[in-house]
């Protein structure tokens with residue numbers, strides 16, 4: 001694992017540079033004034049923003065997933081010395097350019113192939129793309145380990161656990177406690193939630209994030225995904241992972257030990273902090289981070305999650321219990337249902353119904369069996385059949 005060395009620019013790739021995490025990552029590089037040599041920046045289809053970033057950071061290559069955007073990217077980068085490339089294969093090639101540190105911040109299962117490609121190179125992977133762990137967690141972690149690299153979580157809860165986990169006392173960990181804000185509908189009744197609009201669902205109370213994860217926070221599927229993520233990352237069964245609602249998002253998660261002591265990590269809700277940790281671990285970066293002013297908060301509050309209004313946590317527990325392809329299927333069904341909700345095809349409460357319905361149907365068809373062969377192929381096969389079935393289920397719920 002390559003640690004930052006004073007005076008030596010680390011070679012970096014930022015996958016998903018145009019998104020919320022990607023932008024925070026580049027901003028942190030500026031704020032912390034760290035020495036980085038950016039090998040590649042990648043985006044989905046936001047060619048204007050990608051070109052702007054590329055002109056500022058001068059990577060060797062700027063890659064856009066959507067091939068129809070390549071002519072415009074080429075035009076915008078003409079004369080800059082930055083090569084333009086396009087397509088999913090080019091994104092994975094960028095991930096495997098031999099960087100010391102790769103930020104994995106593509107949204108959804110689309111991040112799996114490039115993250116695995118980066119893992120095979122032995123890079124330090126700063127992992128924001130939780131969906132890749134959900135789809136193929138054990139394989140991804142094993143590939144990174146075997147290649148001599150590492151996976152450092154960026155997701156705020158997992159970064160918190162990563163920071164307070166005492167590696168010498170791993171057998172004395174009794175519980176991992178994930179905090180959840182409760183999202184924008186924490187206090188809404190079911191009748192109001194049924195009518196919630198996409199605009200209301202993406203209005204997260206504490207964090208400014210991409211649309212998909214914002215809807216996941218509103219359904220609390222984000223916590224379901226995070227429970228699976230924590231189970232794989234910290235090798236902990238789901239029975240020992242709990243969720244507590246903490247509306248202020250100041251305590252990012254906790255580790256409870258068998259001697260009755262519970263350690264927590266705190267900070268203002270700012271993703272540059274876990275990104276900073278993943279960049280400099282086991283050291284710390286200096287940058288003008290806003291300090292935590294506990295007196296200004298006055299009080300930190302906690303409540304138990306309501307599984308009737310937010311069934312997604314239970315759905316994720318069931319997917320983890322089923323094992324095999326169930327987490328990947330759950331993730332794919334959720335991506336389909338969230339996209340349909342954002343497109344106003346289904347109602348807010350239909351998202352969790354569609355995910356549960358897809359899992360039920362696939363289980364009945366025997367399509368959630370343990371994977372065989374290549375982890376990526378097998379996760380992508382499960383992903384594809386879950387998307388097909390979820391589209392049918394969503395069609396039945398169409399408004």
Ligand SMILES: NC(=O)C1=CN([C@@H]2O[C@H](COP(=O)(O)OP(=O)(O)OC[C@H]3O[C@@H](n4cnc5c(N)ncnc54)[C@H](OP(=O)(O)O)[C@@H]3O)[C@@H](O)[C@H]2O)C=CC1
Nearest residue numbers: 016018019020021044045046065106107110128129209210
């Ligand atoms: N935002 C946050 O605070 C947090 C995010 N995460 C996780 O980090 C990941 C990124 O989240 P966030 O930054 O909010 O998401 P955004 O939607 O803001 O950004 C997603 C990024 O992925 C790119 N992208 C989208 N689809 C594809 C594709 N098919 N191929 C290649 N690139 C693609 C987007 O490009 P384009 O701009 O062109 O569409 C963009 O750069 C998610 O997995 C999320 O769960 C975890 C914790 C916190």
Ligand SMILES: CC(=O)[C@@H](O)[C@H](O)COP(=O)(O)O
Nearest residue numbers: 155156180181182183217222
């Ligand atoms: C910032 C981050 O890590 C998000 O995953 C956050 O946790 C979302 O907030 P919720 O707690 O509402 O899901």
Ligand SMILES: [Mn+2]
Nearest residue numbers: 155156157226
């Ligand atoms: Mn999180």
